[in-house]
Amino acid sequence: MKGMMSYDLMETIRNTNEWMGASARAMASYPIWGLTPHPMFKVMSAWGRVTERSFARMVIKPDWGIRSIAGEDGRDHLVEVETLVDKPFGALIHFKVAGRDPMPRRIMLVAPMSGHYATLLRSTVASLLPDADVYVTDWHNARDIPVSAGKFDIEDYTLYLVEFMKHLGPDINVIAVCQPAPLTLAATAYLAEQEPDAQPRTLTLIGGPIDPDAAATEVTDFGRRVTMGQLEQLVIQRVGFKYSGAGRMVYPGLMQLASFISMNAEKHAQAFQDKILAEAKGDGSEHDHHNRFYDEYLAVMDMTAEFYLSTVERIFKGLEIAQNRFTIEGKPVDIGKITTVAVKTVEGANDDISAPGQCVAALDLCTGLPDEMKAEHLEPGAGHYGIFAGSSWRNNIRPLVLEFIDEHANGPVKAHGKGAPKGASKVTPIRAAKA
Template sequence: MFYQFYELNHAMMAPWRTAADAMRLAFSNPMNPVSHTYFGRAAAAGLEVFERATRRYGKPEFGLPETEIDGQPVAVRERIVWRQPFCNLIHFERRLPKDRAPDPKVLIVAPMSGHYATLLRGTVAAMLPHSDVYITDWIDARMVPLSEGTFDLDDYIDYVIQMLHFLGPDAHVIGVCQPAVPVLAAVALMEAEDDPPTPSTMTLMGGPIDTRINPTAVNQLAKERPLDWFRDNVLMPVPWPQPGFMRLVYPGFLQLSGFMSMNLDRHLMAHKEFFAHLVKNDGDAADKHREFYDEYLAVMDLTAEFYLQTVQVVFMQHALPKGEMMHRGKRVDPASIRRVALLTVEGENDDISGLGQTEAAQTICNSIPDHMRQHYMQPDVGHYGVFNGSRFRREIAPRIVAFQRQHSRHAKPVKQLIKGGKSA
């Protein structure tokens, strides 16, 4: 019933949010003399903070209408090119000159861990000038009717394999955070079958390959609780009138609550500063706060079977690094990977996937030649900074592009894209 109470609370708050927004507009209207006083600005600021703290955030847009290629603006169009009940594959089509050689196809596998794929907007934007980009757009489980069946970790791996088949040979795959395990598993299964569409490179970023290394608070929770605890305490049926009514899910708002509680002081301070920026009419700083939290607070539900299998296989059993992971009765053997170049990326201050957890892929994928593997640790960034932000654009993205081109069969000459940072 907890999910139902959560929905009821939102419904009950709707009139108050509407009233608060109307009052905010009144206090901030330049025609109102009070808006030019400290009291008016403070009232408008407080009302906006209240409205934003109590609203439900919908799925954001990618909002990437163009990119810059060879110094020229190029229009970009989003198009869904592959569909399944629990995922769409979005292609960012660039209107390139017909005589320009094609760029490498890059599949970005976004996390299915509570946030939408738009969390990787910065990742996509950084790759667009150099790559033909596709991204997994996972569907909110509460929007998928029960008639569409179930979705678990095995299905996730199947989806990745199917998408790589859709893209064809010489594609490149990037797994950001949670997908690191299913992406590696998918590539290992394809290599074991000598599957022609096996990607040329695999980039794993801030992912839980081996959570026994430098375990974080997220890892400790899975270690301290039995699987039945998660089944009994965090899984809930989708309430009416959502399309997925009665589907058992791990609600996104629970995942968000867990993430926010890990850094509660930081989030409270951010909202306090947001209030101060509004009072001071510091529009740029306020807009940055809105932009970040519009994304961060937009969450989606996960299917119960996917959530439980991931907790058990990845965080409790550590099946992949121990060589015990199974996919539909077949063992996933990372040593099967021989032809796929491997790049692993970590953040020095990552509090979600501890330092060394992603690099573990370099150890278990021991059949990849040394000249086809690389590890990079980005100093002074946390989990989010591994795939977004200025350091990602300046230090990490150029390394990914250079690595892909170096190991692509349609490689272009690699320019000097990297200007600093430390390799590990």
């Protein structure tokens, strides 16, 4: 079957490297080698530990790891992850804080489906939990979904978001990070026309490709160079026999990971070399920066072939969202129908994945919104990751997003955390008309 042998070959290579790492670690760790204290054994053991861990992480879904948060009452409150809506390709989960009353702010984080698990937003969730009730879209790994569950493309993804928003109610504030930004905008427009009373209160779009042509990046250039036929031949494979989704056509996570690493190969190679030397010297630790970053970075998931291909074809090549031509089941979704949902965009000045200009294009599409319900923010010096999980997010962007949510709530909400820092970039209340 097309792609199944190559899929299993990739898994075999991964499994072999994990076994080689475990073997090297075990072999070099025998006490007898202490009689010949040669540094080779320490380096071999360190290489084995790092290699085994790295290749094992590629098939393990990371844990959220958010055990508790500090409350206003001075106590630590336990955090429990509960599933509110469970569907074949994704779930809506809630971070339930024990012993805490419902919060005035309710936030739904739309996690990207772009190769990594929703846990990529762990630090984003942790930063919002003290000030809001937080809900997250937790997408499932396509390799674990039986073929009998059917297809899942960008229209299905959008309808999932519609269902999640309807479940949470109209007082929800939606934040979409990266890849789902255009589809979240479309889902909001769909609700505006079909069920206006179910629309969210605010919509914040962070670093998403609303208009990929607004600013070229390596990602958009690749999408332009490769035809859909070439793309399908290059990256689409069939899930192997090891998983429940055997036979499903996917864009494999391992292939995506190879692509991610190749973009900064020298940086990653240096990071692993430094980690091996640190382990050999006895300076490594279980939860150091390297392990915390790569435990998440290396954990990848498969995407359904139809979702990946329809994203490239319709969002990047066809510009259906950028030109307001997106359809669901043949019915047009008019972004101009959004008239009551306040919309804010956030971009990073140094974002090389979704460059400045791509996300803010959403405001021009919202022709039915008054200027006072639109806002934008460009974070100086921030890259793609930093605008939702780094210091730029924690120190500047997060306070501004909470301020935006409160500005468009029924009344001001007292923040539990710090407000906008002194000297931080302020909310731009309106966008200069370009028409």
